[in-house]
Amino acid sequence: MKIIDILKQDKMSLSFEVFPPKKETSFENVKAATEAIAKLNPAFMSVTYGAGGGVSQYTLEIAKNLKYNFNIPMLAHLTCISSTKETIHQRIEDMKAAGIKNVMALRGDLTPELIANGRGDCDYHHAVELIRELKAADADFCIGAACYPEKHPESPNQAEDIKHLKEKVEAGADFLTTQMVFDNNLFFSFLYKLRDAGVNCPVLPGIMPITNANQVERAIKLSGSFMPQHFKSLVDKFGSDPEAMKQAGIIYATDQIIDLYANGITNVHVYSMNKPDVAEGILKNVSAILGKNFAG
Numbered sequence: 001m002k003i004i005d006i007l008k009q010d011k012m013s014l015s016f017e018v019f020p021p022k023k024e025t026s027f028e029n030v031k032a033a034t035e036a037i038a039k040l041n042p043a044f045m046s047v048t049y050g051a052g053g054g055v056s057q058y059t060l061e062i063a064k065n066l067k068y069n070f071n072i073p074m075l076a077h078l079t080c081i082s083s084t085k086e087t088i089h090q091r092i093e094d095m096k097a098a099g100i101k102n103v104m105a106l107r108g109d110l111t112p113e114l115i116a117n118g119r120g121d122c123d124y125h126h127a128v129e130l131i132r133e134l135k136a137a138d139a140d141f142c143i144g145a146a147c148y149p150e151k152h153p154e155s156p157n158q159a160e161d162i163k164h165l166k167e168k169v170e171a172g173a174d175f176l177t178t179q180m181v182f183d184n185n186l187f188f189s190f191l192y193k194l195r196d197a198g199v200n201c202p203v204l205p206g207i208m209p210i211t212n213a214n215q216v217e218r219a220i221k222l223s224g225s226f227m228p229q230h231f232k233s234l235v236d237k238f239g240s241d242p243e244a245m246k247q248a249g250i251i252y253a254t255d256q257i258i259d260l261y262a263n264g265i266t267n268v269h270v271y272s273m274n275k276p277d278v279a280e281g282i283l284k285n286v287s288a289i290l291g292k293n294f295a296g
């Protein structure tokens with residue numbers, strides 16, 4: 001099923017993101033974690049392409065397993081910055097062969113090597129180039145792309161960032177998912193600015209439950225996202241107590257999600273980080289809101 005058709009249903013739902021294993025030996029553990037999340041019946045699931053150090057070859061394997069054995073609509077990530085055209089074309093063929101209908105088209109994070117060596121000889125520079133190739137692949141993919149309520153850290157200003165975002169949508173992105181936001185007001189004002197700029201596709205807020213103190217630094221480094229004082233207080237107070245921090249993080253994320261639903265947002269994407277207990281904790285907190293079918 002295409003994600004865009006799920007988003008058009010205009011029904012409140014949650015989707016969850018997982019990442020592939022970092023090494024071969026952890027494949028079975030990651031597979032089991034992603035299956036436990038699939039059993040919660042989310043509207044769809046996304047699998048990153050090597051984010052958090054995961055091995056990108058496993059992205060399709062995890063996506064295929066959840067799609068065919070658990071009947072979950074799957075969104076497979078693909079990043080281009082550190083790939084050759086040949087590799088990307090091969091990955092596109094692999095996705096076609098696997099029956100994957102939804103692709104999240106990303107540039108990918110700059111590695112220290114890419115930063116040190118410059119990017120002059122890279123085959124790709126921006127996600128829009130990947131979106132154009134996916135459109136040209138004759139596979140009728142539903143395409144997702146990333147967006148940044150607080151602007152992308154490399155962008156000089158928000159107007160410039162939104163200009164490039166619009167190019168991604170014009171090139172064929174069907175929907176957008178935001179970088180993690182910890183303050184919903186930032187999401188809402190961003191959404192107004194997108195509509196004002198003529199970007200009219202669905203925009204899914206991305207919510208990252210912070211359930212242990214170590215995640216804070218990593219999340220800030222990846223995203224640069226603003227963390228409100230009341231969120232920081234919670235980490236200061238409960239960060240050293242794993243169970244307490246997990247509970248507080250689940251409740252904070254739930255509170256954001258309820259506020260998004262209450263203000264008319266229907267689909268929320270949760271960076272669930274291969275943690276079934278966190279995904280389940282959030283779902284239980286909104287079970288009556290979503291109805292008996294739970295997330296989907």
Ligand SMILES: NC(=O)C1=CN([C@@H]2O[C@H](COP(=O)(O)OP(=O)(O)OC[C@H]3O[C@@H](n4cnc5c(N)ncnc54)[C@H](O)[C@@H]3O)[C@@H](O)[C@H]2O)C=CC1
Pocket residue numbers: 017048051077079105106107108109110125126127128146147152153154155160161162164165168177178179180
């Ligand atoms: N769910 C996920 O896994 C998410 C991942 N990310 C990551 O964020 C990073 C950035 O990826 P994308 O947003 O896909 O990159 P992108 O290529 O769309 O944008 C990256 C930067 O380049 C600028 N830019 C874009 N097109 C340009 C053009 N034609 N000329 C000049 N500047 C241009 C943008 O304004 C932005 O500052 C990646 O590491 C991605 O993996 C971000 C959000 C969610």
Ligand SMILES: Nc1nc(=O)c2c([nH]1)NC[C@@H]1CN(c3ccc(C(=O)N[C@@H](CCC(=O)O)C(=O)O)cc3)CN21
Pocket residue numbers: 048051052053109179180206215218219222223271273
């Ligand atoms: N710039 C950027 N790159 C991404 O890959 C990315 C985003 N932003 N934003 C949205 C999601 C969130 N992602 C994340 C967020 C946190 C970790 C992280 O904390 N990784 C830990 C390991 C966590 C674990 O094993 O449980 C690490 O140390 O890498 C990884 C990916 C992936 N996505």
